[in-house]
Structure formats: structure tokens, C-alpha cells
Amino acid sequence: MDYTFWTIAPIVLLPFFAFVINAFIVKKFTKTAVAISTGSIFVSFLFALRIFFDFMNVYSVGYHIHKVFSWFNLTTGSQVFDVKMGIYIDNMTSVMLLMVTGAATLIHVFSTWYMHDDPRFGRFFVYMSLFTSAMLGLVLSDNLLSVFIFWELMGFCSYSLIGFYYEKEGAGNASMKAFMTTRVGDVFFLLGILAIWSVVGNVTFVDIYNAIAAGKFAGLTISIFSIGVPVATLAAFSIFMGTMGKSAQVPLQVWLPDAMWGPTPCSALIHAATMVAAGVYLSLRMYPLMELGNLTTFISYVGAITAFGAATIALIQTDIKAVLAYSTISQLGYMVIGIGVGSYNASFMHLITHAVFKACLFLSAGSVIHSIHCQEMPQMGGLRKKLPYTFFAMLLCCFAIAGVPFFSGFVSKDRILGDALVMAFNNPVYIPVALLGFGGALLTAFYMFRMLFLTFFGEPRDHHIYDHAHQEHIGWNSNVPLLILSLFTLGLFYSGSFTGQGEVNLFGSRNEWFSTLIHKPDAESLHHFAEYKSEDFGLLDTREKENLPKAEYDVNHGMTEEVAHHVHYIHHVGAILSIVIAFAGIFLAYSMYIKKSISPDWWAESFVGWRKALQNKYYFDDLYIGKIIQKGLIPFNNFLAWFDMGIYDKYGVDGWAAVNRFAFNVSRWFDNTVIDSGMVDGTGWSVRAMNTVLRWVQSGKIQLYFIVLIVVLAGYVWKLSF
Amino acid sequence: MAQLLFLDQGKKDMINLGSYLGISFALFICGILVMIARKNIIAILLGIELILNASALNFAAYTKFTNGNIDGHIMSLFIIVTAAAEAAVGLGIVIRFFQLRESIHIDDAATLQN
């Protein structure tokens, strides 16, 4: 397949042009705008599908497309300053493109049903188009600078979508909160880019990998408060801070639960395909730097705390979307654990599987909310008879997220947890990570099925709401997107074997495409990137793909047989443990909410302090608003205000006023005697005299002007030529 | 001046740069006379057309008698295009002005504001 401008650029440009066109026509032609928006993302999905199959039908690890063009070139002499932009597609990008466009297409289709009676129906699609195109641009970017540009664009879009119902005060505050919180991470991200630029002289991924392989970062330190910090650590930490902001890791997780103020389909887009995925994607791309900066332990701890903490908060939420929001934070924590413990492949796999089932969960929640106009789970119940298709989709997704075997969530999460367990066996530092990870998995199974049981099972708790809900019928834009997404929660799409690690092979190792094709750019494989050449944008592609022979589907991932055996043994333990944990969580939820053999109230009464902490989301909001903003920023503001009022206004402004008053009295006398009688009247007379002349000149008679023009011109030429 | 009045035909070819510049000069002066002497807006537009023709003729003549490349013709062409556009807009303004004031006397258009 040839990769030219016309086969790659439409993926980004179609949704972007849809945004531009819709921005103008949306008021008058709402239906057309919606059709353009949905159609453009569908067409870019087709383009992404084409690229995906081109990359996947041949097993080739090193196959990549890297096309660049010069954005601006200020090179003078030996001072090279050539900023290049471009696209970089490898196996990971092609999978990511397919996921983003596919999920976004289904979310767009669902939105045409969900939002159709909203007064700002069209405007929603304008933002959605821009959001999707920004994410696609980020995925296609070959350097950190353009990643940052699209990153900020997404920040803006999430701001406008979260604050979509801006009449509600909460929505406005939530959008502000999301924008400001992610901004904290963005500043660090920018710092990280600058740090990398100062060392590498370029921010292309490939050049960064090459610089790391060539040891350019070795021994470089920077002094912060007279403590020498390696530049690699600083850059890695700064970029990981960007991930923490965007992917809602502790302590910057506070914005994501509030993001549910936006319309539900936009939550699906933010939580699944675009916004939070971008952060993890960035960390995955920058994995060699994280490794070089010795940041992996820190990252895995951040991920573990996030995964477990968010899961505990989700236990007591009653709002259906809040449960999903906290489960998103928790699952993102698992991805970050995966980055931290070096489980690159599984982390990326979890990103994809999570995007699919979380999009489906949010769309299902949207379907429920749209049917009963209520988000509180205690008022639902028994809805499975009224909403059979939504129930089916949500059931599959809950199986997937809880980690039931044969579903996608099991494959990816089990691999992350297995790798965490391996790390824990090798290094006791990682024992808390593994424990928190497995604990979080138990809680995940519990709270997801708690949500499912409260919503769809049992007797209707609020008959008024129940009776008002319409019986669900199949509709192409209401529940077909859910069913399509729920189909892809099955594990066989992602892995050929039971656990995704090659053991218990069910569908043949050929179907182990995911773990074969996505390769960790670790220290050993980085030197490959020196051979990665970029091409000019206009050129046709000249690379040959080499098909990996079957013997090289390396299930051991480069480990020796003995180590691999050990690792596999631990993985088996991990797999059995996670299956047990998943079913334990589901059974716990079953006995609490269906059989009612364990009373939830007993738990609530026994752990009052915990419950209070959970209800307050571990006081993070209180800390930020109460301590940092109110104790820190507002007193500082007050001090400034006091300085303004007390010092500057009182002495500066008022004192100046007194001086002015005196000067005014002096000048009034001068005014009356000298100016008025002498000069003003004199001016009037002189003006009148001038008037007589000027009135003749400025007559508005064009021919007079023309004569004057010619005479002046003549004089000028005369002066010049004689 | 002798060349201008075509009195020196015997000496050389009468189609030369001087004669063309003379004609264009005469056209230009006529245009200026029309522009200033007339009080009718349309007549002033006629004068402008004369001046534009003079300049276009100059360009074509210089092309022919100096280097022979085609750029002067291009410039004349653009002058003709501009003149056409100018005539269209100018006459549109005249007609609109006539609708408003029922006059095409130039001094009736002397009001700069209001």
C-alpha cells in the first residue's frame, strides 16, 4: 500500500474540516452538520481500517511509516534550527487509529439518538469533530511538539464539552476544574519537552530513542535547589506529570469524576477513546525515557495507588456515571502500573480493551439515563425487562471489566497483574504494587456488579420512574452501537490464547497478534531505531515489509528458557488468582444485592470513618479547594488586594489626588485670566481667519483637488529634474 | 518637437518610440483637460479612460522599441482590465448618485459627509 498525503491525512483532516464547515452551518442546517460530522469520522474510520489491515496482514515488527516535512527552517550557518513536523505510523499507531476512529464513529452514531432533542444538538457535534481530529492528530504525530499542540486542543475540547450544559453551575465549575487540573500537568509536559530539546536538539520520537541509545543523556544533570537531578529523570518526570494530568492519576485525578457533568456520549469519548487514552499513549511512547530516568518504581506506585483508591471510592457511589468515572480512573491506574512494571504490551492492550468496554459502558449508561431521565442507582432496579439490549451490552462489559475469563478485560488486566507479580517476586519493592493491584481487581468486580445488580436486577424501587421508561426497541443509532461495542469485549479478538501469554492456546499462536506486533522499545531494541529513516512527505513509500517466520513469534520475549519458565509459572499463579478474585467480587455483589444475605448497611455502619473519607473522595477536593486555594492562594490574593487598597490606593492614588487638587486651584486662576480672555478668544478669531482659506481648499470639489495634485506633482518633478 | 510633428520623416522610420510617446502624451493632456474642464461626471470618466489609454500605449511602445519582451503587453492588458473594472464600478456609482440626487454635476458631489 502506498502511503501518501491522500491516504494518511484524511484521517485527521476529514473530522477537522467537518468541524470547520459545521462551525459555520450548524445554526441553520443542524441535520446536515450532524450528517457531515458523523460521515467524516466514518470515512476516516475506513482509512484507519485500511492502514490497520495493511499493518496487520503481514507480521512485521520493524515496519513503520515516518514522513516529515519542514515546518519552518531558521538554520543559519552552523546554527541548525530546523523544525520538522510529520507523521509516524507503526503497529501501535495503526491499532490506536483503528480504536479511536472506531469508537468515535459508534459514539457519534449513538449521539445522533441521545442528543437529538437537545437544543444545542448541532454544537455538540462541532466539538466532537474537533475532539476526535485532535486525538487522531496526536496519535499520528511523530514528535512531542505536535503531540503537545493536539494535547492542548483536546484540553480545550474537553473544557467545552464538560461545560456543555453551561446553564448549570456545576457544569461550568467542572469544566473549569478539568481545564485547570490538566493544565498543571501540561506545564510540566512542556518543561519536559524543553528538557528533551535541550539535550537531543529535536523532539521526534525516533530521534529521542536514538539519543537514548547513543547515551546522550548519560551523566547529564541539572541543578534544582542545589541538588543534582539527572536530566533524563527530570524529563521523564515532567512528561509523566503530563500523563498524570491527562490520564487522571493521583494526585491530579480530581477532574475526571466531575467530567460526567457533560453529556454522556462526550463522557464516553473522554473516558474511552480520546482524552485519558492520550496520557497513557504518551507515556508508552516515552517508555525508554521513563526507564532511563529510573522512574518505573514511582510510576508503578502512582498507578497502584490510583487503581486501588479510585476503586474504593467507586464502592459507595450511587450515581451510575460516577461509578463509571471512578472505574475509569482505576483502570487507568492499571495501565500505569503496566508501564511501571515494564508490561508495555499488556498496558497498551489494556488501553485498547478498556477503551472498547468503557465506551460501551458509558453508552449503556447513557441509554439508561435517556430512558428513565435519572442517574441515581437507588431509584432504578429491574430495568432488564425494559431495556434488554442495553442490559445485554452492559452485562458483557461488566464481565470484561471484572476480568472474567474469555473476555478482553481478563486478557489484558491479568497480564498486567501477572507482570506485577513477577516484579514483586523479584524485588520486594513491588510487593505493595501487586497487592494493591489484586485488591483493586477484587473491588472492581464487586462495584461493577453492584452497579449492574442495582440497575437491572431486583424489583423496581421507584415505580414512578420504572413505569415511565419506554420498552426498548432495536434501533440503528440507539442500541446497535452498544451491541457492536459489546461484541468486541470478547477476548478472542485480542488474544489467541486463554491468558494472552501463549499458554492454553485456543486459537493458534497466529492469533496472538497483539503481543507479537507491539514491541517494547526497551534498551535492547532501541538500536533498531537508528535504521529508521524518515521520508519526505511527497515521496512514495519504498520500504519492504518482511514477514516474520513463525518460529520467531517469540512468546518468551527474549528471555532465556529458564527465566521464561519461571515467569510463566508466576503468570499461571496470577491468572488463577485473578479468576478467583473476579468471581469472589461478583459473588460478594450477588450476595449483597440479590440474595441480600450480607447487608450493605452493616458495612456502612461498621466503617463510618472510612465511609466518610470515601464520600469525600479522600478529601482531595477539600485539600485543593480548602487548603491550597483557600489557605494559600486566596490569602495571597487578599494580601495583594490589601497592598492595592491600603498602600497603593491610600498613599499613592489619594496623595496624588491632593497634589492635583492644589495644582487645579492654581491652574484655574491661570485659566480664567490668561487663557480664556487672552488666548481662547484669540484662537477663535484666528481659526475663523484660517477657516476662510481652508473652506475654499477643502471644498469637496474633485477637480480642484486634481488641479492642486497636478501642480504639486509638477513642482516636485521640476525640482527633481532641474 | 520636430519629431513630434512628424516633420523628419525622411530621416528615419516614422514609427518610432518618439512618435508613440508623443501620441500618448497628447492623449494624456487631452484626458487631463477633459477631467478638469468638464462638470459632468460621465465626461470626467471619459477623460480617465483617455489617460489610461495613454499609459497602456506607452507600455506597448516601450516593449516594442526597447527589449522586445512581452511584459509590456501584459502590463497593458492589466491596464485594460483595470479600466474595464473601473468603468463598471464608476458608472454604477454615477447611476446610484443620479438616483439619489437627480444630478450628475460634479459639484453636487462636493459634500464630504452627510
Add this chain to the structure above:
Amino acid sequence: MFTNTLFLLSAALTLGGAVAVVYSQNLMHACIYLLASFFGVAGLYACIGADFLAATQLVVYAGGVVILMLFAIMLTGGTGNNINRYGLEKIAAMGNKKTYFFAGFTAIITSLILLKIIANILRVETSAVLTPNLPTVERIGTVLATDHILAFEISSVMLLGALIGAAVISRPRKERHD
């Protein structure tokens, strides 16, 4: 010989037309004289081998601009009474002694300056070898579509703008009744 004859005729037509435009007291006649002058200029173009320019001059000026002027004259002078609602003469005078005095004064100044400028050219022998008169249409087309493509496109946009602008400006609007 033919070229010389053509040149003399064209020059006479051009200058005569221009002078007649100056001295004619009837606007309609002045316009027709202008047409004659344009024909003369087209002939002058033909004498120096500018065939495409000559054709354009005929088509655009004689066919377009002068017709437009005639239409404007007819549109602005169509009614019987020559006094408008302000009591002014509707069709303006073609000038009087005073305006001709000023015009002559300006023209003399201008002509002195211009003669001063072109005197050098008239004095210098134009001994350059003249290129033969080749057809220019192809060359103009090539240059227009390559070197001068930007100017060409801009002028096309300008013509479109002028067309729409003229239509919008001269469109009769509803009078506000207040």
C-alpha cells in the same frame, strides 16, 4: 508602406478623437469621439505588432466600456425636463470659460513637465534593431499562465468583485418613507 499609412491614419484618428472629446459640447458626441480615439489606439497597437492588445482594445473598450458609458448617459438623462427637484440643471454643463481656463493652465504645466521628461528620449537616436512583428497571442498566454499567474488570478477576482460591486451599487433601493 501599408504600416506607415495605417500608423498615420491611426494617429490622426486618435489625436482627432481626443481633441474632439475635449471640445465637443455634447456628451453623446464626446462619447462617440472617444470611441473613434479608441479605434485609433487599436490601430497604433497593430502598427507595433501588438495584435492581441489591438483586439483586446477593440473588444473591451469599443465593445464594452463605451457601450457602458452610452448606457449610463441614457440612464441619467432620460426624462424630459432638465431641472431636477433641487432646481438644479440635471444634465451638467460640459464646462465654461472658467473651467477651461483652469484646465488649460493645468494642462500646460503638465505638458511642460512631461515634455521635459520625454525630451531626453526624443533626442536620443532609437538605433536599436527592431524585432520583427511576431504573433504575440501564444507568448502572452504562456507568460500569463506562468510568470504573471498571481496577477492574472488577482485581476480575475478584481473583475468579479467589480461586477458584483457595480450591480450592488447601482441597484435601486427602496426609499425609506419616514
